[in-house]
Amino acid sequence: LHDALPISFQGSCLRSRLRGCCKSETTSPSRLRRATSPARGGVGFPLPQASPAGADLRPADIRDFIVWFFPRSRKCQFWTKGPGKICSGFQLAKSGWYVTIILLLWKPMMDGEKWTMEHTRWFKDKVFYQIWPRSFRDGNGDGIGDLWGVLEKLDYLQELGIDGVWFSPLYPSPGADCGYDISDYMDIAPEYGGMEAFRAVLDGLHQRGMKLIMDLVVNHTSDEHEWFQKSRRRIEPYTDYYIWRPAKKNGKLPNNWDSHFEGKAWQWDDLRQEYYLHLFAVKQPDLNMDNPLVRTEVKKILKFWLDLGVDGFREDVITFISKKEGLPDDHLFPVFKGIRFYNHGPHIHEYLQEFRRDVLANYDCMTIAEAPLVTPQRALDYIAESDTNEIDMMIQFQCMCADCFFTDYMPRKFSLNRLRRAFSSWQTELDGHGWNALYLENHDHPRVISRYGSEQYRVESGKMLAVSYLFLKGTPFVYQGQEIGMTNWYPDKTSLYEDVQTRNQHPDWPEEKRLALYHRASRDSARTPVQWTGGENAGFTTGTPWFYVNENYPEINVEQALADPDSILNFYKKAIALRKRLPVVRDGSYQVYERNSDALYVYARETKEQKLLVVCSFTDRPVRFCPPYPFSLDDMKLLLCNYPDAGSGASFVTRPYEARVYLYE
Numbered sequence: 001l002h003d004a005l006p007i008s009f010q011g012s013c014l015r016s017r018l019r020g021c022c023k024s025e026t027t028s029p030s031r032l033r034r035a036t037s038p039a040r041g042g043v044g045f046p047l048p049q050a051s052p053a054g055a056d057l058r059p060a061d062i063r064d065f066i067v068w069f070f071p072r073s074r075k076c077q078f079w080t081k082g083p084g085k086i087c088s089g090f091q092l093a094k095s096g097w098y099v100t101i102i103l104l105l106w107k108p109m110m111d112g113e114k115w116t117m118e119h120t121r122w123f124k125d126k127v128f129y130q131i132w133p134r135s136f137r138d139g140n141g142d143g144i145g146d147l148w149g150v151l152e153k154l155d156y157l158q159e160l161g162i163d164g165v166w167f168s169p170l171y172p173s174p175g176a177d178c179g180y181d182i183s184d185y186m187d188i189a190p191e192y193g194g195m196e197a198f199r200a201v202l203d204g205l206h207q208r209g210m211k212l213i214m215d216l217v218v219n220h221t222s223d224e225h226e227w228f229q230k231s232r233r234r235i236e237p238y239t240d241y242y243i244w245r246p247a248k249k250n251g252k253l254p255n256n257w258d259s260h261f262e263g264k265a266w267q268w269d270d271l272r273q274e275y276y277l278h279l280f281a282v283k284q285p286d287l288n289m290d291n292p293l294v295r296t297e298v299k300k301i302l303k304f305w306l307d308l309g310v311d312g313f314r315e316d317v318i319t320f321i322s323k324k325e326g327l328p329d330d331h332l333f334p335v336f337k338g339i340r341f342y343n344h345g346p347h348i349h350e351y352l353q354e355f356r357r358d359v360l361a362n363y364d365c366m367t368i369a370e371a372p373l374v375t376p377q378r379a380l381d382y383i384a385e386s387d388t389n390e391i392d393m394m395i396q397f398q399c400m401c402a403d404c405f406f407t408d409y410m411p412r413k414f415s416l417n418r419l420r421r422a423f424s425s426w427q428t429e430l431d432g433h434g435w436n437a438l439y440l441e442n443h444d445h446p447r448v449i450s451r452y453g454s455e456q457y458r459v460e461s462g463k464m465l466a467v468s469y470l471f472l473k474g475t476p477f478v479y480q481g482q483e484i485g486m487t488n489w490y491p492d493k494t495s496l497y498e499d500v501q502t503r504n505q506h507p508d509w510p511e512e513k514r515l516a517l518y519h520r521a522s523r524d525s526a527r528t529p530v531q532w533t534g535g536e537n538a539g540f541t542t543g544t545p546w547f548y549v550n551e552n553y554p555e556i557n558v559e560q561a562l563a564d565p566d567s568i569l570n571f572y573k574k575a576i577a578l579r580k581r582l583p584v585v586r587d588g589s590y591q592v593y594e595r596n597s598d599a600l601y602v603y604a605r606e607t608k609e610q611k612l613l614v615v616c617s618f619t620d621r622p623v624r625f626c627p628p629y630p631f632s633l634d635d636m637k638l639l640l641c642n643y644p645d646a647g648s649g650a651s652f653v654t655r656p657y658e659a660r661v662y663l664y665e
Contacts, residue, residue, distance in 0.1 A: 121385075123312075123366045123392060124435060124586065126163035126211065127576050128477045132443045133170055133192055134178065135529045136480055138541035140193075145529070145540070147188070147197035154204045156558070160483060160569075161576035164211030166314050166368075168443055170198065174224050176283035177261070177500050178527070180215075180316065181222035185301045202309055211311040213366065218298050219320045220284040227297075228285055232272040237293055242285050243277040243323065244269075256329045257338030261501050265338065277327075279320060279342070281500050289321040289351055302359045312366030315391070319371045319382075322347040336406075343373055349381065352390035368393040368437055373406070376429035383434040393437040393475060398422035403451055408521035409505050414452060416618045420592065420601055427473055427590040427603075436474025440465055441482045446525040450488035453657065457620060458485050458556075460657040462568040463642035467659035468601055468616045470575045471585055478572070481530050484561045485568040488525040489550045491515075498547060499524045531557040571642060578640055578661070584610035593628040600625060600654070611636075611664040620656035627651070636662040 131150060139148025147170070157165065169179035172189045179189075188198045205212050221228060230238035245254035245266070254275050257265040259282075266275040267282050277286045287294050302313070322345030330337040360367065369382065369391045375398075382391040397406075402419035404411050426436055440448045453461030462485035470476050494514050497503055502522040506514055518524075524547075531553040533539030538553035550556075561569035579585040588605035599619040605612040613631050617623060627633050627650075638646055640661040646652075 117362050117364045119361075119387075120364055121392070121435070122364070123164075123211075123475050125580075126475055127161055127580070128164045128166050128211075128213065128475065129157055129160070129162040130166045130168065130442055130477055130479045132168045132480060132527060134546060135527050135540075137530060137532065138543065138545075141542040142191070143541050143543040144191050144546045146191060147193040147201045151197070151201050151204055154201070154208060154210075158208050158210065160478075160573055161580065162210065162478070164213060164311065165205060166213040166477065167215060169215045169217060174222055174283065176222065176281050178498075180217050181220070181224075181281065181284045182217055183222040183224045183226075186304050199308075206309065211366070212309075213312045213314055213368070214305055214310050215316060216301070216313040216318075217316040218287060218289075218301070219317050220278065220280060220286045223283045223285050232269050232276075234272065240288055240291050241294055241297075243288050243327075244272065244274045245277070245327070246274050255327050255338065256331075257327070257341075258336055260336070262504050277323075279317075279338075286323075287321070290323075290347065295351060295354060299355060299359045302355060306359070306363045306365060310365075312368070312392075314395070315367060315369045317372065318352070318369045318391075319344050319348060319374065321345070322351060339373070344378065344381075349390060352382070353388065356388070356390055366393075367391050368395060370395045372397050376426050380430070380434050383430075385434060389434075393435050395437050395439065395442075396422075396426065398426070399440070400445055404521070408445060408523075409517065411517070411520055416598055416601060417596070419452065419618075420595070423469070423472065423601075424590070424592045424603075427592075431473065431590060436472065437477065438469050438472050438474040439477040439479070440469055441479035441526065442477070443479070443526050444523055446521060446523070447486055447488050448482070449485055450520075450525070452618070454620060455487050457656045458487065459566075459568055460642055460655075463571045464616050464618070464657040464659035466568070466572055466575050467614060467640065467642070467661060470579055471605065471612060471614050471661060472603075473586070473588065473590060473605070476576075476579075479526065481526075483569050483572045484531065484556060484558055486528075486531060486550065486556060487552065488519065489522075489528050489548065490519050491548065494518055496548060497522055497524050499527070533557050533559040566644070575640060582610065582612065582663070583607065584612050584663075588612065597623075599623045602628070604628075604631070609665065613662040613664075615654075615658075615660045615662075617654040617656070617658045619654075623654045625652055625654055631662075631664070633662065636664045639663050 132145075133147065133150065134145045136145040137149030137153055138144060139146050139150075139152055150165075169182060170188050170192050171179070171182045172184040172187055173179045173181050174183060175181070188194050192198075193200075202212055227238050227241045231241045231244075247268075248254065253264055253266045254277075255266075257277075257279075259265040259278055259280060261281045261284075262278075265277055265279055267278055267285075268275055278284050279286055289295060289298075305313075320342050322342065324341040324346055327338075328341060330339075330341060332340065367390075371379065371382075371394045374394060374396050376396075379394045379396065383389055383394055399419060399422040400408070402416070402422065403414040430436055440452070445451075448465055449455060449458055449462050453465050491497070492515075494503075494511060497518055499522060502518055502524055505517065505521075509517075528548060528550045529538060529540035529545050531538040531540070531550065534554045534557050537545050538549045538557060539559070540549065558569065561567035564570070584605050584607045588607045588610065591604045591606065593602040593604065594600045599617060599621070600623055601614075601616040601618060602625075603614050605614070611631070613627065613636065615625055633648075633650055633652075638660060640659075642657070642659045643655055646660065
């Protein structure tokens with residue numbers, strides 16, 4: 001036991017530490033060492049998983065730990081001190097003699113060293129579903145999606161093949177950015193059902209063997225958060241929780257940085273008589289992560305939710321949290337001024353390592369980071385698999401730029417070559433080093449059928465798009481409504497749009513021109529209520545919906561899709577079940593073919609035992625497909641196709657947006 005303890009416990013200090021907290025001072029460290037010597041089978045025991053500070057250690061953990069040392073002690077009784085103690089003593093009674101085993105678990109006793117939870121990377125075998133809660137399902141009839149509505153649909157998600165749910169923010173929020181402006185990190189918004197509903201959903205997911213991932217938004221808060229209100233009043237210790245700067249001597253802004261949502265990145269505060277930085281909305285002031293007290297607050301947030309049983313976090317624009325010292329002007333970029341001084345900032349790895357070391361390493365949890373303008377090479381600085389990697393996966397934006405320049409609001413013609421390069425670079429450069437997050441839709445982008453597919457061939461292209469990414473290596477994410485083929489929303493005037501990012505795009509443009517851009521690019525198309533039925537309000541609510549329902553809900557809804565064996569929904573079920581059944585999807589290498597085709601995306605996955613060939617047509621025109629060497633369609637089994645009559649032969653001519661998956665064993 002002595003040799004297995006962290007170094008800070010060994011030597012002369014071990015005896016004093018044990019004597020300070022043992023129930024029986026007659027039990028010496030030397031006696032414990034003799035009891036667990038190699039001759040007594042004490043070599044190589046697994047260290048117990050550390051309980052977080054202030055949490056209960058399960059009796060089963062204690063039993064398993066002690067029985068490892070003393071196999072005959074299975075019938076013994078153990079008594080624990082209450083939770084929150086610096087240490088816990090456990091007494092073992094056996095055959096008239098007593099041995100006291102002291103497990104020193106908490107940081108105050110550790111001198112910076114910890115026993116850490118084994119990181120099993122369970123997420124590699126999962127398929128996740130993202131819920132934007134306000135528009136998923138209303139369970140109480142007030143017109144706003146909530147957790148009671150989610151609870152009703154857990155069986156639906158399980159039948160789809162979903163293994164975990166990522167929730168967009170559920171916290172209390174004034175709603176300036178639809179929940180990404182948080183006013184309380186340790187509560188659930190009342191309109192979503194509060195903590196009671198959250199615990200019910202958490203228990204419901206875990207009972208079904210599913211995981212729950214929370215959205216962590218710590219680059220900024222709401223300006224209505226208590227921290228900000230005290231910071232603007234210079235109330236300690238909150239004075240420097242945010243990034244404040246006086247005006248320049250000539251009265252100009254502190255620097256020339258741009259906000260991603262609203263003009264320049266600085267807002268004057270009359271109360272404090274200084275500017276505060278907001279990289280996003282005016283009501284989203286940026287936190288000062290250089291302040292150790294702010295980082296301590298972040299760690300409290302992480303620990304609070306992990307102790308409740310949450311399985312991990314999606315970390316919103318986490319690569320923005322460290323700003324360059326001095327906040328210099330940016331004269332290099334004509335747009336997004338300043339981004340090179342805060343994206344992957346000077347202390348980003350230091351801070352992420354601190355969060356991992358002090359909190360995340362004590363839990364078998366998952367982290368996935370949103371990272372704008374990140375390449376596979378840069379991503380590996382964060383996610384390269386090791387005992388100390390900072391993040392498990394990254395949400396990159398390259399696969400979202402096949403029809404735009406950097407942002408959806410700078411559109412261009414869709415290019416399969418751009419999409420193929422994005423998919424292929426992340427597949428090949430992360431292979432053997434890191435793990436991919438796979439997605440084609442989320443709350444920040446318009447619907448993918450309207451972008452990369454075809455609304456005319458909605459069913460065919462919706463199925464093809466599912467195939468294009470579900471058989472890549474990584475963990476797939478399905479966004480709400482994606483599985484039934486929801487499309488973009490086309491209102492008749494710009495004033496109907498709700499999203500703060502959308503409303504601030506080109507307000508000086510003529511109405512008709514703005515409307516055409518918003519139809520194509522607005523995030524609000526992904527935020528219309530999920531279409532559950534063909535009935536009133538698409539079955540989303542019995543009240544008045546908080547936002548507009550897409551007018552195509554009578555034809556596109558879950559009820560209709562469940563009844564149609566050839567629907568996009570039932571195709572997703574088949575595709576998800578197939579990827580889970582095939583080891584080659586999880587472990588196989590990746591090879592892309594038809595590299596220069598503007599119509600076909602063809603790739604193979606291969607292990608020693610299996611070969612998978614995936615063919616996706618991104619066009620409605622016929623294209624002759626001949627399998628690349630060494631594949632022969634005659635020797636392979638067709639596992640999946642989005643048309644009922646695939647036919648046979650050494651080659652085939654594609655139908656509009658056709659997709660096929662072949663297997664060779």
